Amino acid sequence: MTENTIQTVRVKKVINECEGIKTIQFNLKEINSFNYNPPKAGQFVMVWVPGVDEVPMSLSGCDDDGNWAITVKNVGECTKAIHNLNIGDFIGVRGPLGNSFEFPKDQSKVSILVGGGFGIAPLKYLASDLSRRSFKTIIIDGAKIGEELLFINDFKTLNNEYSEIFFCTDDGSYGVKGMASDTFKSLIKNYTKSDLSNLIIYSCGPEKMLYSIFQICEKYNIKLQVSLERIMRCGCGLCGLCAMDPLGLLVCKDGPVFSLKELKQLEDFGKHKRDFTGKKVPLD
Amino acid sequence: MLEINISGLKLKSPIILASGILGVSCSTMKRVINSGAGAVTTKSIGPKPRIGYKNPSIIEVYPGTFLNSVGLGNPGIDDFVSEIKEIKNYNFPLIVSVFGDNIDSYLEVALKAENAGADALEINISCPHAEISCIGINKDLTHSVITELKKRIKVPIFVKLNPNVTDICEIALASEKAGADAVVAINTLEAMIIDVNVKRPILSHGSGGLSGRAIHPIAVKKVYDLYKVLKIPIIGCGGIYDWKDVVEFFLAGAFAVQIGTALYQGFDIISKMNYNLINYLEEKDYHSISDIRGLAHQYKVQEVPDFD
Numbered sequence: 001m002t003e004n005t006i007q008t009v010r011v012k013k014v015i016n017e018c019e020g021i022k023t024i025q026f027n028l029k030e031i032n033s034f035n036y037n038p039p040k041a042g043q044f045v046m047v048w049v050p051g052v053d054e055v056p057m058s059l060s061g062c063d064d065d066g067n068w069a070i071t072v073k074n075v076g077e078c079t080k081a082i083h084n085l086n087i088g089d090f091i092g093v094r095g096p097l098g099n100s101f102e103f104p105k106d107q108s109k110v111s112i113l114v115g116g117g118f119g120i121a122p123l124k125y126l127a128s129d130l131s132r133r134s135f136k137t138i139i140i141d142g143a144k145i146g147e148e149l150l151f152i153n154d155f156k157t158l159n160n161e162y163s164e165i166f167f168c169t170d171d172g173s174y175g176v177k178g179m180a181s182d183t184f185k186s187l188i189k190n191y192t193k194s195d196l197s198n199l200i201i202y203s204c205g206p207e208k209m210l211y212s213i214f215q216i217c218e219k220y221n222i223k224l225q226v227s228l229e230r231i232m233r234c235g236c237g238l239c240g241l242c243a244m245d246p247l248g249l250l251v252c253k254d255g256p257v258f259s260l261k262e263l264k265q266l267e268d269f270g271k272h273k274r275d276f277t278g279k280k281v282p283l284d
Numbered sequence: 285m286l287e288i289n290i291s292g293l294k295l296k297s298p299i300i301l302a303s304g305i306l307g308v309s310c311s312t313m314k315r316v317i318n319s320g321a322g323a324v325t326t327k328s329i330g331p332k333p334r335i336g337y338k339n340p341s342i343i344e345v346y347p348g349t350f351l352n353s354v355g356l357g358n359p360g361i362d363d364f365v366s367e368i369k370e371i372k373n374y375n376f377p378l379i380v381s382v383f384g385d386n387i388d389s390y391l392e393v394a395l396k397a398e399n400a401g402a403d404a405l406e407i408n409i410s411c412p413h414a415e416i417s418c419i420g421i422n423k424d425l426t427h428s429v430i431t432e433l434k435k436r437i438k439v440p441i442f443v444k445l446n447p448n449v450t451d452i453c454e455i456a457l458a459s460e461k462a463g464a465d466a467v468v469a470i471n472t473l474e475a476m477i478i479d480v481n482v483k484r485p486i487l488s489h490g491s492g493g494l495s496g497r498a499i500h501p502i503a504v505k506k507v508y509d510l511y512k513v514l515k516i517p518i519i520g521c522g523g524i525y526d527w528k529d530v531v532e533f534f535l536a537g538a539f540a541v542q543i544g545t546a547l548y549q550g551f552d553i554i555s556k557m558n559y560n561l562i563n564y565l566e567e568k569d570y571h572s573i574s575d576i577r578g579l580a581h582q583y584k585v586q587e588v589p590d591f592d
Contacts, residue, residue, distance in 0.1 A: 004344035004548065008481040046339070050482040054339035090481050094343065233354065234342035236548045240306035240327070248311030253550075277333040278308035279359035 003037060004236045006048055006092040011085050019147050020074045021118055022083055029066020039096030041126040042227060042257045046235045048092030053078035056232055058122035071121040097235045098256050101126050101225055104135055104200050112138045114213055116180045116205025122227050123204055124151050137163040142180030146173035181212045196220050207283050211270030214263050224260040230273050241278060244268045285562050286573050290517055290540050291440035291465040293377050293404055295322030297558050298573055302521050302544030303328055303381035303406060310370040320555040323377035328408040331389045333360040338488040348525055350545050351475055353492030361393045365400040372401035383408040387432050394437050404439050410446030410471040420446035423458035430462035440465035448474045452506050453513045466517040469506045473499055496545040499523045504536050511537025511578055527560035534573060535580040
């Protein structure tokens with residue numbers, strides 16, 4: 001059994017996060033007691049709904065008992081099938097795949113997590129890890145409308161001594177009005193040069209939002225880790241569909257988390273992806 | 285030491301990227317070359333864009349052994365021409381793998397690939413999970429496709445052999461007779477895995493092709509058999525995992541080798557193999573990797589004993 005082998009496991013828990021978004025939990029420790037490979041925040045899994053499809057999904061959490069979680073928005077055929085799953089149903093899982101978020105070097109650093117829409121999912125996993133290690137963390141959780149804002153209660157129950165939470169919505173129906181990237185921009189507006197050099201930004205969400213966060217971080221030379229998403233078949237560096245030109249970095253294997261230094265050299269970032277034929281097409 | 289010349293193609297290393305792995309963008313093929321490969325083979329390109337089969341389409345079965353049914357997903361030759369031209373800017377040997385539905389479409393794709401700058405063509409007559417596999421299991425069909433291609437194509441033509449046949453030598457000989465410059469042996473082996481919990485085949489297409497470690501001894505046997513009957517070079521392909529597997533292919537009679545599945549371990553494995561191959565040759569006092577070609581054939585194997 002390796003991380004690229006499909007293992008079928010029963011759905012253990014289903015959480016209705018909000019309209020159109022569910023969290024599904026399954027346990028990989030119980031069936032792999034001898035060679036359990038725990039995931040890290042930022043890694044992903046390939047999730048197979050038998051008879052439907054297999055898609056890459058970021059992990060939104062994993063506890064010490066080996067309960068892995070994915071948070072899924074109902075946007076297509078496979079995600080709809082995931083939403084229709086009941087407790088006890090079998091799904092196939094391959095993982096953990098890809099690299100992970102790098103933790104700050106020491107406790108003096110300040111982490112800012114910027115998530116747009118359900119891009120907040122892998123950042124929730126990271127937030128709980130950072131909080132557990134008592135890293136100072138600022139979370140910016142953004143969505144289009146208040147009803148779609150994820151993990152409000154989860155974030156509110158994080159270690160308050162070390163974390164600060166901002167909610168924002170495009171229509172202003174919850175928290176600050178504006179996009180997560182705008183909130184980030186205004187947050188660091190009054191930071192001094194030494195404040196900025198002490199920051200490490202983690203971000204996931206729509207790639208246009210990621211690109212604007214990248215531009216801000218590039219301008220002020222702030223450390224950045226971004227989680228990207230691309231179409232993939234293998235999840236382990238063989239099919240080549242997730243290649244980022246011109247370096248040929250693979251989102252499945254070299255990513256999904258990329259640093260500012262890498263992003264600077266990736267012309268495809270914010271612009272192109274490859275479809276299932278392998279043809280390069282503009283990002284939606 | 286590792287330099288070889290195959291049908292006029294001069295390679296710095298005998299290790300070639302196999303078709304179907306990473307060969308869809310110039311950037312990843314460049315990475316493979318920078319890791320020490322002597323040449324790259326593109327994904328199989330057909331006349332039109334194909335989405336291929338749904339996922340799961342590539343999964344690991346045992347450590348190092350994979351099952352896939354991509355279903356010839358490819359952007360189509362008209363779109364891929366720009367990728368070929370871009371690769372040619374970097375000046376490394378490029379083999380374009382081509383397929384079609386009939387002789388005319390094979391020829392159309394082959395001509396466009398040659399015009400765009402391909403240094404050689406690999407003819408995929410052997411994909412075990414698409415409708416064209418019928419060509420590779422029939423010696424007459426193989427002979428006609430290769431004969432027609434040889435009439436119009438100037439660059440070397442390599443034929444990728446299907447191992448899912450009763451007698452691979454008969455197809456290889458038909459290719460040789462039709463003028464093929466080399467054969468690549470072998471493509472993946474037809475296979476299936478069924479999940480015990482959901483009780484259905486895991487691949488969306490049901491069955492697929494097995495590659496990686498488990499098929500290496502099978503590929504070695506095919507290369508060994510082909511070496512006895514063919515005059516044209518054989519490119520060994522199937523389950524190379526480390527440098528010893530490369531040596532084994534050469535001892536069986538290969539002129540060059542292809543590597544694919546093993547790249548799930550990362551790009552570095554190619555440069556490591558080159559390094560270890562040189563060490564092996566130096567230690568054994570050989571001047572070139574070609575010196576060890578076919579050496580396993582000098583040993584007699586035991587014949588079937590009489591039953592009287």
